[in-house]
Amino acid sequence: MTNFKNFFGFTKEPFPQDMRTEDFHLSAQLTAAVERFLYAVQTGGISVITGEVGAGKSSALRYAAEKLHSSQYRLIPVIASTGSINEILKQICFGLNVESKSISISTLMRTIRGVVAEVVGRKQTPVLVIDEANLMRLDVFAQLHTLGQFEMDSKPLMPLILAGQNALLDKLRYHTSRPLASRVVARSHLEGLKHKDMAGYLKHHLEVAGIKEQLFSEEAMTALQQSSGGMLRKTNFLSRGSLMAAAQEQCRVVSAEHVRIAATELI
Ligand SMILES: Nc1ncnc2c1ncn2[C@@H]1O[C@H](COP(=O)(O)OP(=O)(O)OP(=O)(O)O)[C@@H](O)[C@H]1O
Ligand SMILES: [Mg+2]
Structure with missing residues (x-):
């Protein structure tokens, strides 16, 4: 041959398949997705990136995440699954390098909030990035927003980026996802x-x-x-x-x- x-x-x-981000093709839609990612990070809101299989969603996340300097931001990357909220919370704990032996939702939430508060105390912004978010169950969408909420704080402390196939939008539009969906400040769709x-x-x-x-x-x-x-x-x-x-x-x-x-x- x-x-x-x-x-x-x-x-x-x-x-x-493993192209360096420096070598990426900079399309207008990649730039737009990255701008929206960074806007959500600045405002403490939620940004959603959708696109079909192989449209470049994970690559856009990688590209945008590299714009966040590690001295100022603490990236928490999670690849979603079809599991329960406990599993997602455990993955977030893993992303934060904390042990997560408990199976109780409230204990896991408290642990995560504690670490997030420490990160914020160090003048860093934690950024939760969930890829394949279309896989998450509706009950996860219904509860996830509570993670970013801290009593008395008017601005959410942990921006959230959700990326996934188009079904992600359907799940966000479901009535039980309203609290989470109402916090979305920017949305981009990667076309072919x-x-x-x-x-x-x-x-x-x-x-x-x-x-x-x-x-x-x-x-x-x-x-x-x-x-x-x-x-x-x-x-x-x-x-x-x-x-x-x-x-x-x-x-x-x-x-x-x-x-x-x-x-x-x-x-
Ligand atoms: N801006 C870009 N320039 C060059 N190549 C790119 C760019 N964005 C993505 N690619 C390439 O396209 C392929 C698919 O991208 P990626 O894995 O990000 O898609 P995806 O939308 O996350 O797919 P999936 O739905 O399967 O998770 C990868 O091999 C990646 O290297
Ligand atoms: Mg992907």
């Missing part, structure tokens, strides 16, 4: 890449990997966009696969047929 990286002359792995964005996105990835010329034909871009719906993960997998298919045929320009070959490997 032709080594496609040598064939095209890539100096780095193209379309990697449109056809007009594709050339710039692909060019960016190629340049990061050391290639200045556009290796994808117009038809290949159309096929990529149609096949991936513009979702970044799928676009990346297909782009990489179609580069391999093109190299296999010793073609320096990727055609729509190469994209179709790559698509047969994906589900």
Whole structure:
């Protein structure tokens, strides 16, 4: 099999899954999501980021979180599950590096509030970031807002960022989630890449990997966009696969047929 990286002359792995945030493609919607994340952090509110599978939600969280200096902010990253509120609270304790032996909701809440108060006392802002939040149960949504509340404080002490698939919004709109939803101050939705964005996105990835010329034909871009719906993960997998298919045929320009070959490997 032709080594496609040598064939095209890539100096780095193209379309990697673990891209450094410095190398990210800075789209208008990524910038907008990051601005909203930071606005919620400043105001002590809640920000919600939604998008379909592979739209770039976790990457946007990673990118925004890197803007928070560790001397001023204490990031508490949590990947949600379908478990009970106790499980989420235990994960938050884990994120705060505190032991969580208790199974009582009130004890767990008290422990978390205690650590949050200590963090605030050190002039740091704790920032709770929950990814895959669409998985959380409705009873978790109904109780989560109480975590950020401290008696007598008018401003919530712990901003919350929720990211997840679109079902997250449905859960937030449910009547028992109202207390949490009413604290949302900014919301962003990551759409798939449109056809007009594709050339710039692909060019960016190629340049990061050391290639200045556009290796994808117009038809290949159309096929990529149609096949991936513009979702970044799928676009990346297909782009990489179609580069391999093109190299296999010793073609320096990727055609729509190469994209179709790559698509047969994906589900
Ligand atoms: N701004 C960007 N520039 C370049 N690549 C990106 C960017 N954002 C995301 N990606 C790439 O797209 C892929 C999917 O991104 P990510 O995992 O963030 O999506 P997601 O919406 O969290 O997906 P899921 O719904 O499965 O959790 C990753 O491999 C990531 O490196
Ligand atoms: Mg994700």
